[in-house]
Amino acid sequence: MKTSDNRRHRPILVCATLLVVAVGSLVEADQPELGGAIDLSPISALFPAAPEPTAPSPSREGLRLLIQLDPKALGPLSIGSPNAGLLFNPQPMPEGDLWQIRNPRETYGTTETLGFIIKAIETVEAQFPGSPRLVVGDISRPDGGRLNWHASHQVGRDVDLGFYHRSEVEDFLRGRKSNLDLPRTWALVRALVTETDVHRIFLDRSVQRYLYSHALEVGENRLWLDVLFGRYTGGKDALIQHVRGHRDHMHVRFYNARAQEWGRIAYPLLVKAGLAPGPTVTHRVRSGETLSHLSRRYGTSTRAIRRANGLRSTMIRAGRRYVIPIRKIPPEAEPFVVPPRLLPPEPSTTAVERAAPEAAGTSVTIGRP
Numbered sequence: 618m619k620t621s622d623n624r625r626h627r628p629i630l631v632c633a634t635l636l637v638v639a640v641g642s643l644v645e646a647d648q649p650e651l652g653g654a655i656d657l658s659p660i661s662a663l664f665p666a667a668p669e670p671t672a673p674s675p676s677r678e679g680l681r682l683l684i685q686l687d688p689k690a691l692g693p694l695s696i697g698s699p700n701a702g703l704l705f706n707p708q709p710m711p712e713g714d715l716w717q718i719r720n721p722r723e724t725y726g727t728t729e730t731l732g733f734i735i736k737a738i739e740t741v742e743a744q745f746p747g748s749p750r751l752v753v754g755d756i757s758r759p760d761g762g763r764l765n766w767h768a769s770h771q772v773g774r775d776v777d778l779g780f781y782h783r784s785e786v787e788d789f790l791r792g793r794k795s796n797l798d799l800p801r802t803w804a805l806v807r808a809l810v811t812e813t814d815v816h817r818i819f820l821d822r823s824v825q826r827y828l829y830s831h832a833l834e835v836g837e838n839r840l841w842l843d844v845l846f847g848r849y850t851g852g853k854d855a856l857i858q859h860v861r862g863h864r865d866h867m868h869v870r871f872y873n874a875r876a877q878e879w880g881r882i883a884y885p886l887l888v889k890a891g892l893a894p895g896p897t898v899t900h901r902v903r904s905g906e907t908l909s910h911l912s913r914r915y916g917t918s919t920r921a922i923r924r925a926n927g928l929r930s931t932m933i934r935a936g937r938r939y940v941i942p943i944r945k946i947p948p949e950a951e952p953f954v955v956p957p958r959l960l961p962p963e964p965s966t967t968a969v970e971r972a973a974p975e976a977a978g979t980s981v982t983i984g985r986p
């Protein structure tokens with residue numbers, strides 16, 4: 618599939634679930650910075666700003682009309698950041714022959730995210746026919762917002778994927794050298810990196826080591842691998858990063874050109890229409906602060922604060938955190954643009970290069986295929 622297919626708005630599969638939205642906080646900060654409230658441009662230092670826009674921005678008027686007539690027609694929207702956001706118009710991960718879903722109630726995402734997952738799995742199958750079914754873990758709850766113990770997984774752009782093992786497994790299984798199917802697992806990681814708009818892959822160091830060695834063995838470009846695995850930066854800002862708790866699965870986060878850009882523009886309109894919760898901040902109360910201090914500071918009413926926290930009286934306690942609904946929606950950030958993919962150098966084909974492989978592939982392409 619050409620990459621342009623990913624960016625086109627495909628209204629297929631738009632889920633028939635109700636318009637349920639998170640009542641969670643959109644912002645978490647002791648010292649609220651409204652401008653940073655909805656973080657839609659987490660561009661890592663590795664990826665310079667992409668020159669090409671990715672999804673055409675809808676007009677505000679067009680969206681307003683759509684919200685009035687048929688909000689479901691907006692398709693899935695990813696609003697806010699993975700750790701503090703919501704998924705609007707969630708779409709369930711479909712069943713398939715090549716994967717098994719761990720918990721269907723927690724595998725809701727955007728069209729783009731689900732498409733990327735399926736594409737990567739299908740790429741592995743095309744390369745290694747007869748692959749065991751991959752375990753697909755949590756994506757998001759149908760209403761977005763906080764999912765179990767996860768800090769992220771709130772906006773339909775995160776997914777936990779199992780590894781390919783030497784035989785099919787029913788659940789996540791710790792990846793060891795003795796049980797991992799390295800060719801397939803590497804093919805999966807490679808497909809995610811080169812064929813989807815992946816942002817991050819969180820993976821335990823031990824599994825990273827196996828994959829890195831395997832990739833070198835099968836002739837992948839060392840420089841590309843070093844950038845990918847953060848060997849120059851000590852892992853900082855790398856696409857593949859070590860995070861504890863990822864020995865039996867990898868956590869993959871995607872960029873969504875359409876769901877993020879449409880979500881950015883639609884969010885204030887959805888709040889106005891009463892279809893999405895307004896933004897909130899959390900505030901830790903210092904001694905001497907009262908409810909009316911807070912209401913003045915955040916431009917809201919004491920009643921709204923009491924309601925948001927289920928307070929029966931006007932008493933608040935120092936040291937405790939309270940949710941403050943804020944009326945003013947942060948000003949719209951810049952249009953969301955997906956950074957370029959981190960692609961390996963073209964394989965060298967000339968005899969000269971073949972004879973002197975160290976001379977070939979000394980630069981890493983950062984760009985789209």
Ligand SMILES: [Zn+2]
Nearest residue numbers: 767776777868
């Ligand atoms: Zn995860």
